[in-house]
Amino acid sequence: MRVGFVQYCPAFLQMETNRQVLAALLEGIEADLLVLPELCLTGYFFTSSEEAHAAAESIPDGPTTAWLTTLSQRTGAILVAGLPERDGAQYYNSAVVVGPRGYIGHYRKVHLFYEEKLHFQAGNLGFPVFTVTDRSGETYKLGVMICFDWYFPEAARTLALQGADVIAHPANLVRPDCPRAMPIRALENHVFTITANRYGSESNGRETLSFIGQSLICDPMGRILAQAPKVGDAVEVVEIHPAEARNRRITQHNDLFADRRPEHYQL
Numbered sequence: 071m072r073v074g075f076v077q078y079c080p081a082f083l084q085m086e087t088n089r090q091v092l093a094a095l096l097e098g099i100e101a102d103l104l105v106l107p108e109l110c111l112t113g114y115f116f117t118s119s120e121e122a123h124a125a126a127e128s129i130p131d132g133p134t135t136a137w138l139t140t141l142s143q144r145t146g147a148i149l150v151a152g153l154p155e156r157d158g159a160q161y162y163n164s165a166v167v168v169g170p171r172g173y174i175g176h177y178r179k180v181h182l183f184y185e186e187k188l189h190f191q192a193g194n195l196g197f198p199v200f201t202v203t204d205r206s207g208e209t210y211k212l213g214v215m216i217c218f219d220w221y222f223p224e225a226a227r228t229l230a231l232q233g234a235d236v237i238a239h240p241a242n243l244v245r246p247d248c249p250r251a252m253p254i255r256a257l258e259n260h261v262f263t264i265t266a267n268r269y270g271s272e273s274n275g276r277e278t279l280s281f282i283g284q285s286l287i288c289d290p291m292g293r294i295l296a297q298a299p300k301v302g303d304a305v306e307v308v309e310i311h312p313a314e315a316r317n318r319r320i321t322q323h324n325d326l327f328a329d330r331r332p333e334h335y336q337l
């Protein structure tokens with residue numbers, strides 16, 4: 071199965087421009103799963119909640135889910151992409167999972183970072199895992215977390231305990247540490263992880279954030295299978311076998327999850 075990330079620099083609130091840039095980057099790309107960044111068409115650093123809410127849309131009825139469906143039909147890939155979501159009077163920093171036949175599911179970022187807390191509610195869908203099928207007909211379990219969720223081991227662990235083989239991780243990373251941590255998130259949960267970050271910088275009129283690029287794909291042994299530079303567009307696709315995530319036997323006496331002792335873990 072071919073999986074990959076799409077790293078690029080969105081133009082703030084220039085959704086049509088960003089759709090064209092992403093479509094061009096994916097021209098000729100064939101994959102089973104592609105992960106795009108957090109807030110991938112809008113950009114990140116909103117100047118106000120009004121601005122964030124004006125850019126938000128419903129899932130699955132909004133335009134971004136529809137656009138991703140056409141992109142999925144063109145590439146054959148399942149796509150995971152971040153967008154601001156409106157659900158009635160509530161707003162979330164979300165990621166949608168789309169295949170060639172349309173909407174599969176979505177996730178609402180549980181751990182909001184910095185000024186996201188001014189604009190969005192914390193996610194209320196938990197950490198759902200989706201059973202999806204690649205182009206060969208092989209099914210696997212796909213979990214989703216967004217950016218700052220990586221900082222909380224419980225996020226990836228909850229997805230892995232629910233059977234996720236692959237964790238899609240749309241991101242807008244600004245701190246330097248996530249690329250060092252993701253190999254360990256993959257290793258400690260024995261899963262594949264695909265972190266799709268953006269690069270460039272954005273100002274909200276009061277301060278400027280610089281995004282660190284370095285998108286990366288990790289395997290269940292904590293090896294980095296692909297990594298993008300700090301700056302520049304990058305679409306990297308690698309071959310993986312999701313079933314490798316299901317054998318969590320470490321020695322003939324040790325299984326990673328069977329050996330857990332939650333009765334001793336403080337809540």
Ligand SMILES: NC(=O)CCCC(N)=O
Pocket residue numbers: 108182183216217218219241242243244245246247248
């Ligand atoms: N957009 C974000 O959640 C940034 C999280 C902090 C970091 N790791 O950069």
